[in-house]
Amino acid sequence: MPHLKRRRRDRKITWPTPGVDSNPFQSAIKLIGFSIPFLKNVEIYAESEPADYVYKVIGGAVRCYKILNDGRRQINAFYLPGDIFGLEIGGVHAFSAEAVVDSKILLIKRNSLIEIAARDNRVARELWTLTAAELQRMQQHAVVFIMSAQERVVSFLVEIAKRGATASEIELPMRRADIADYLGLTIETVCRTLKQLEKSAAIELPTFHHVVLRKCAAPC
Amino acid sequence: MPHLKRRRRDRKITWPTPGVDSNPFQSAIKLIGFSIPFLKNVEIYAESEPADYVYKVIGGAVRCYKILNDGRRQINAFYLPGDIFGLEIGGVHAFSAEAVVDSKILLIKRNSLIEIAARDNRVARELWTLTAAELQRMQQHAVVFIMSAQERVVSFLVEIAKRGATASEIELPMRRADIADYLGLTIETVCRTLKQLEKSAAIELPTFHHVVLRKCAAPC
DNA sequence: CGGCGGCTTGATCGGTCTCAAGTACGGTGG
DNA sequence: CCACCGTACTTGAGACCGATCAAGCCGCCG
Numbered sequence: 353m354p355h356l357k358r359r360r361r362d363r364k365i366t367w368p369t370p371g372v373d374s375n376p377f378q379s380a381i382k383l384i385g386f387s388i389p390f391l392k393n394v395e396i397y398a399e400s401e402p403a404d405y406v407y408k409v410i411g412g413a414v415r416c417y418k419i420l421n422d423g424r425r426q427i428n429a430f431y432l433p434g435d436i437f438g439l440e441i442g443g444v445h446a447f448s449a450e451a452v453v454d455s456k457i458l459l460i461k462r463n464s465l466i467e468i469a470a471r472d473n474r475v476a477r478e479l480w481t482l483t484a485a486e487l488q489r490m491q492q493h494a495v496v497f498i499m500s501a502q503e504r505v506v507s508f509l510v511e512i513a514k515r516g517a518t519a520s521e522i523e524l525p526m527r528r529a530d531i532a533d534y535l536g537l538t539i540e541t542v543c544r545t546l547k548q549l550e551k552s553a554a555i556e557l558p559t560f561h562h563v564v565l566r567k568c569a570a571p572c
Numbered sequence: 573m574p575h576l577k578r579r580r581r582d583r584k585i586t587w588p589t590p591g592v593d594s595n596p597f598q599s600a601i602k603l604i605g606f607s608i609p610f611l612k613n614v615e616i617y618a619e620s621e622p623a624d625y626v627y628k629v630i631g632g633a634v635r636c637y638k639i640l641n642d643g644r645r646q647i648n649a650f651y652l653p654g655d656i657f658g659l660e661i662g663g664v665h666a667f668s669a670e671a672v673v674d675s676k677i678l679l680i681k682r683n684s685l686i687e688i689a690a691r692d693n694r695v696a697r698e699l700w701t702l703t704a705a706e707l708q709r710m711q712q713h714a715v716v717f718i719m720s721a722q723e724r725v726v727s728f729l730v731e732i733a734k735r736g737a738t739a740s741e742i743e744l745p746m747r748r749a750d751i752a753d754y755l756g757l758t759i760e761t762v763c764r765t766l767k768q769l770e771k772s773a774a775i776e777l778p779t780f781h782h783v784v785l786r787k788c789a790a791p792c
Numbered sequence: 793c794g795g796c797g798g799c800t801t802g803a804t805c806g807g808t809c810t811c812a813a814g815t816a817c818g819g820t821g822g
Numbered sequence: 823c824c825a826c827c828g829t830a831c832t833t834g835a836g837a838c839c840g841a842t843c844a845a846g847c848c849g850c851c852g
Contacts, residue, residue, distance in 0.1 A: 418711075418715060420715070420718070420719075424718055426714065426715050426717075426718050428711055428714060439704065439707075440704060440707070440708060441700075441701055441704030441705055441707075441708060442708075446708055446711060446712075447711065469693075469696075469697075470693050473689075473690050473693070473696065476689075476693065476696045476697070476700070477689075477690075477696070479700055480661075480696070480699055480700040480703060481661055483700060483703045483704050483707060484659065484660060484661030484703050485661055486707055487659075487660070487661075487703060487706055487707040487710060488660060488661060488662070488666055490707060490710040490711055490714065491638075491648055491666060491667065491710060492666075493714065494646065494648060494710065494713065494714055494717075495638060495640070495646050497646075497714075497717035497756050498640070498644055498646050498753075498756050499640075500839080500840095501839080501840065527798070527799090528798075528799065528800095529798085533718075536717050536718050537840080537841090538840075538841060538842080539798090539799080539800095540799095540800080540801085540840085540841080540842085541839095541840060541841075543799065543800055543801080544800085544801080544840095547800075547801085560798080560799070560848095560849090720807080720808095721807075721808070747830070747831090748830075748831065748832095749830085757808080757809090758808075758809055758810080759830090759831080759832095760808090760809075760810085760831095760832080760833085761807090761808060761809075763831065763832055763833080764808095764832085764833080767832080767833085779817095780816090780817080780830080780831070
């Protein structure tokens with residue numbers, strides 16, 4: 353058991369993340385991936401571009417979206433540090449991705465990953481699991497669209513809170529417009545709803561991008 | 573089972589996918605699956621039930637949905653003959669599934685499938701591909717929620733038309749309420765919108781469940 | 793200090809929901 | 823074959839929520 357890591361030919365691990373080292377998938381992307389910085393609002397990839405890479409957020413935040421022909425924008429997901437994205441099937445990306453704030457992204461060549469998956473079933477399984485997790489998140493997100501504006505905003509805050517380190521204090525990296533396009537609302541409605549939640553003492557808004565959850569409507 | 577680890581080395585990376593007949597995934601589920609009939613409106617599985625099986629529609633139609641605590645229902649997907657569903661990750665189903673009409677469903681034991689995938693990379697890859705395709709459909713579906721009622725209905729009709737045999741003539745197996753819950757509208761709005769489309773000569777409605785697309789708004 | 797981007801706030805409009813009837817379809821039994 | 827009944831669908835009138843349009847405000851950075 354203690355020699356498990358040693359069996360591998362990789363000698364050095366650049367990013368020491370205790371507990372994850374024995375995960376062959378994480379080890380693999382550490383080896384074959386390379387990180388690139390992206391400035392705020394810079395495009396990482398665009399819709400209908402060849403999907404040659406898979407991406408992992410090291411730092412910052414990413415929004416994944418689609419623009420309709422009349423200009424409306426639908427944000428499908430926000431990716432935070434540790435999240436993997438761009439796992440779509442087919443040769444081209446179905447969505448666009450941009451850095452929400454200055455970010456550091458790990459790029460992993462798709463083909464290399466698939467080659468490794470062909471040799472190592474654990475990696476293949478991890479690819480499947482990650483895709484399934486993404487599917488589940490998407491399914492969960494679809495539920496917000498049958499809810500009222502207030503429910504959507506609350507649901508969003510709870511979602512971000514769950515993914516963050518602290519459960520009751522959130523740092524929102526994205527702008528109001530991003531939240532609006534993620535929830536299918538307008539900027540004004542998001543503002544008004546946040547204000548309303550603040551008035552009813554459900555949350556506090558010390559700054560634009562900082563939210564404190566007072567009473568948890570959903571189970572904390 | 574101890575020889576599983578050894579497999580990592582002795583297999584070569586080859587992805588022979590010539591035709592569909594030799595598709596090892598479809599062959600496998602034919603072998604280990606067994607088909608069961610489900611009557612109209614009968615539950616196939618329920619939310620938070622253990623997910624022991626993967627399902628394939630042989631005949632009929634299936635709706636996959638979630639009920640919110642206040643009774644609202646969100647239909648995530650309709651599955652038609654040939655579609656595979658229930659591919660979620662985790663031990664339990666995140667959604668419920670029901671037969672829309674009398675249907676014939678193939679049940680495949682999850683564990684058997686995973687075992688086969690562990691031995692045959694092509695099957696593992698197919699599992700991944702199917703999940704990714706489902707993810708893509710879900711992402712596509714999320715886009716309808718930023719559209720107007722009419723756009724949603726048209727988008728729905730086009731989606732069903734694409735999946736059906738004939739491009740311009742659709743047989744809708746589901747009720748109006750199902751369409752409404754799929755599109756995030758009310759029954760009345762779906763009715764009115766269909767009527768409106770009929771008036772504007774975009775469609776014809778010979779019966780409740782039969783639609784003829786006259787002029788294709790979207791590229792046919 | 794001035795300008796700009798992002799956020800907030802207000803007034804009004806319109807699309808969709810809600811509630812409430814009315815109608816067509818499909819099955820069942822006489 | 824027809825009368826009946828329940829379910830699903832259709833249609834109408836009014837209310838309401840969120841979108842839209844239009845200012846105004848704040849914080850940031852030169």
